[in-house]
Amino acid sequence: MKPIQRVAVIGAGVMGAGIAAHIANAGVPVILMDIVPKGATSRNAIAAGAIEKLKKTNPAPLMSPKAAKLITPANTEDDMPLLAECDWIIEAVIERLDIKQSLYKTIAKHRKPGAVVSSNTSTLPLAQLLKGLPKDFRAHFLITHFFNPPRYMRLLEVVSSPETDPAALTAITTFADHALGKSVVPCFDTPGFIANRIGTYWMHSAVVHAIKQGVGVEEADAVLSKPMGVPKTGVFGLLDLVGLDLMPHILESMNTALPASDPFRKLGPAPALLSQMIKSGLTGRKNGGGFYKLDEKKNKLVMNLSTGSHMPAARPRVPAVLAAKKRGLKGLVMHDSAEGRYAHTVILGTLAYAASLVGEIAENIEHIDRAMRLGFGWKYGPFELIDKLGTAWVEAEFKTMGLPTPAILRAAAGRPLYRVEGGIKQFLTLTGSYQPIPRAPGVLLLEDIKRRAKPLFKNISASVWDLGDGIACLEFHSKMNALNPFIICMVNKAVRKLPALGFKGLVIYNEGRNFSVGANILMLLITSKLRLFFLINLILKHGQNAYLALKYAPFPVVAAPSGMALGGGAEILMHAHRIVASAESYIGLVEGGVGIIPGWGGCKELLARAAKYGKGRGPMPAVAHAFETIATAKVAKSAEEARSLHFLTPDDVVVMNPERLLATAKSYALSMAADFKSVQTPTFTLPGPSGFAALKMALHDFAQKGLATKHDVVVGTQLARTLTGAEHADPLVPLTEAQVLKLEREGLVALTKTAGTRARIAHLLRTGKPLRN
Numbered sequence: 001m002k003p004i005q006r007v008a009v010i011g012a013g014v015m016g017a018g019i020a021a022h023i024a025n026a027g028v029p030v031i032l033m034d035i036v037p038k039g040a041t042s043r044n045a046i047a048a049g050a051i052e053k054l055k056k057t058n059p060a061p062l063m064s065p066k067a068a069k070l071i072t073p074a075n076t077e078d079d080m081p082l083l084a085e086c087d088w089i090i091e092a093v094i095e096r097l098d099i100k101q102s103l104y105k106t107i108a109k110h111r112k113p114g115a116v117v118s119s120n121t122s123t124l125p126l127a128q129l130l131k132g133l134p135k136d137f138r139a140h141f142l143i144t145h146f147f148n149p150p151r152y153m154r155l156l157e158v159v160s161s162p163e164t165d166p167a168a169l170t171a172i173t174t175f176a177d178h179a180l181g182k183s184v185v186p187c188f189d190t191p192g193f194i195a196n197r198i199g200t201y202w203m204h205s206a207v208v209h210a211i212k213q214g215v216g217v218e219e220a221d222a223v224l225s226k227p228m229g230v231p232k233t234g235v236f237g238l239l240d241l242v243g244l245d246l247m248p249h250i251l252e253s254m255n256t257a258l259p260a261s262d263p264f265r266k267l268g269p270a271p272a273l274l275s276q277m278i279k280s281g282l283t284g285r286k287n288g289g290g291f292y293k294l295d296e297k298k299n300k301l302v303m304n305l306s307t308g309s310h311m312p313a314a315r316p317r318v319p320a321v322l323a324a325k326k327r328g329l330k331g332l333v334m335h336d337s338a339e340g341r342y343a344h345t346v347i348l349g350t351l352a353y354a355a356s357l358v359g360e361i362a363e364n365i366e367h368i369d370r371a372m373r374l375g376f377g378w379k380y381g382p383f384e385l386i387d388k389l390g391t392a393w394v395e396a397e398f399k400t401m402g403l404p405t406p407a408i409l410r411a412a413a414g415r416p417l418y419r420v421e422g423g424i425k426q427f428l429t430l431t432g433s434y435q436p437i438p439r440a441p442g443v444l445l446l447e448d449i450k451r452r453a454k455p456l457f458k459n460i461s462a463s464v465w466d467l468g469d470g471i472a473c474l475e476f477h478s479k480m481n482a483l484n485p486f487i488i489c490m491v492n493k494a495v496r497k498l499p500a501l502g503f504k505g506l507v508i509y510n511e512g513r514n515f516s517v518g519a520n521i522l523m524l525l526i527t528s529k530l531r532l533f534f535l536i537n538l539i540l541k542h543g544q545n546a547y548l549a550l551k552y553a554p555f556p557v558v559a560a561p562s563g564m565a566l567g568g569g570a571e572i573l574m575h576a577h578r579i580v581a582s583a584e585s586y587i588g589l590v591e592g593g594v595g596i597i598p599g600w601g602g603c604k605e606l607l608a609r610a611a612k613y614g615k616g617r618g619p620m621p622a623v624a625h626a627f628e629t630i631a632t633a634k635v636a637k638s639a640e641e642a643r644s645l646h647f648l649t650p651d652d653v654v655v656m657n658p659e660r661l662l663a664t665a666k667s668y669a670l671s672m673a674a675d676f677k678s679v680q681t682p683t684f685t686l687p688g689p690s691g692f693a694a695l696k697m698a699l700h701d702f703a704q705k706g707l708a709t710k711h712d713v714v715v716g717t718q719l720a721r722t723l724t725g726a727e728h729a730d731p732l733v734p735l736t737e738a739q740v741l742k743l744e745r746e747g748l749v750a751l752t753k754t755a756g757t758r759a760r761i762a763h764l765l766r767t768g769k770p771l772r773n
Contacts (some may be wrong), residue, residue, distance in 0.1 A: 320343060
């Protein structure tokens, strides 16, 4: 089958529009269709309105403004012939079988031979959807269940049938993997598939048992969040986020589809409290509040589950949570308290339910764990949680609770569900044998390399690994991957020693949640309070030299970020010879938020990129771009936006699937190594005093309008001095790289001498929020 080159999405609701946006993010043209509204002047009004809404939604469904141009609005009355141009047609209409099947009959008249049709249904079985449809249509039909928001949720559950053409299935899964960045999990044709079946049980159980056992909302969320590796929203916070009004429909659908013997059914219907909340308009964050809400003074209120009224949030210290910090998950569920017993009921009940479904909803435990991690944001899937508790212990607890022993635990016979054998991670099957977790071709994970090898070099904050083929990998592993002297030392060591060991390239990469949040500013606060300004200058010089060592290394350096790359993290990217970025990379020079300016080469690198790739002539346009970007602490909301801000260049590469990031970066390092030549030392033409005066006038104007605070002006003035060269520069006499770096150091050190900067750093460390002083 030919690659997917054009897609249609029918149904321009929140989900359909989000799917269309993400297909456009992949650079693929997409037609977004919906019905013709009654009395509308534009027959494409619904689809066109959805596209306009995509441009304004936050978090942004679109990775760049140009992606919106790839979406064509259409309607289902006039434009169905357009489907003949499409390789994949996605149905995302209302969850009614009759409407869907009627639509499929119309699609069948227009789709071209071989085109794949899929439904985004989350509740209707594939067998029912296919009933009465032509054979060729059935052979090219799938369920492709996206999670909301489609751009950010990497899970794609795919359901096929014995009739499905293997080529059609491969075409969609390949496109979803490579172009959309999805982790594709095959599911069996069962109600709720994987993630919603288990996740909905977990949420429903949490609400039902909190009411039954008299556990408060805050206490419930405290135990059913971080202690079990679940996002800090907990269950009640998650329900507020997704919308309480959705739950009765989901529960009704599940209770209708599942047999009476299913443990889900035994939890009963939605509690009466939920219906009362919906009737009174308390449907969650989208409508002013739910279990949590804010009062008129923005103080947080929380619902009392007994009375249904809201009261001030208490932010309680829960002893069971403290026990979890000492003894792990077992300490939580075995704690002798109301919250501990609640955690035991909900967590063990959910694990028992998940374990009973192996072989029914999915082929193996790895598929289920991956679906829960990616679909619900759990840090550990249910079977990884069972391993944390111990399979024998869990089996004994199930018996105490009167629950049957699931087949997977009988197969385990006290053994772990996952193990590492010969450096390869394996999972247990229902037959009692272990199988390796498969990796698709083109997927290279550092976690796999680390299981079977030792680092070339290592300290407490960074390691260097052998990726094979003469390419090494520099990994950060400090807290939040914050940059510190240990990482700087490892950069220098890697550049110095790798050539002698036969390495011909380096990739800077890690598998943390964020590439790097920047330099460790606690050290900066301490040294500035002690007035050790000479030491600050020395640290800056040391960091600048390390980054220059990367830039002028005798081999190609490829930086491969994912997540946040802020401050010093962004600066190290800009000193690499190539950036291979995950599409979800959020890059920015945010030093202004803590009252300083970039000091490890960020100013001069952004100047150089803006001068080379930006618009306008003369030195001032590049200076203006760098000043605006740094002074306002702009953070790109995607790798494509980072390109428009000149953090990425036109030659840099964006990878949609983060699991393919390391392999892609390695391949670029290898190809560049073949004829690598060190980069030329740049010079900088800066506007000097006239440019400095212009930026100071702009700062004064911002302050007059209330757009800049007093200390913003102080920081902005030092930034303007650095970027323009002020009295040190002349437009007719270019500055060297070393001279611009000296300006960076002088500007940053000068700011650390101010009380305003020290206050900003201290406030951020204390509260996690920037101070506007």
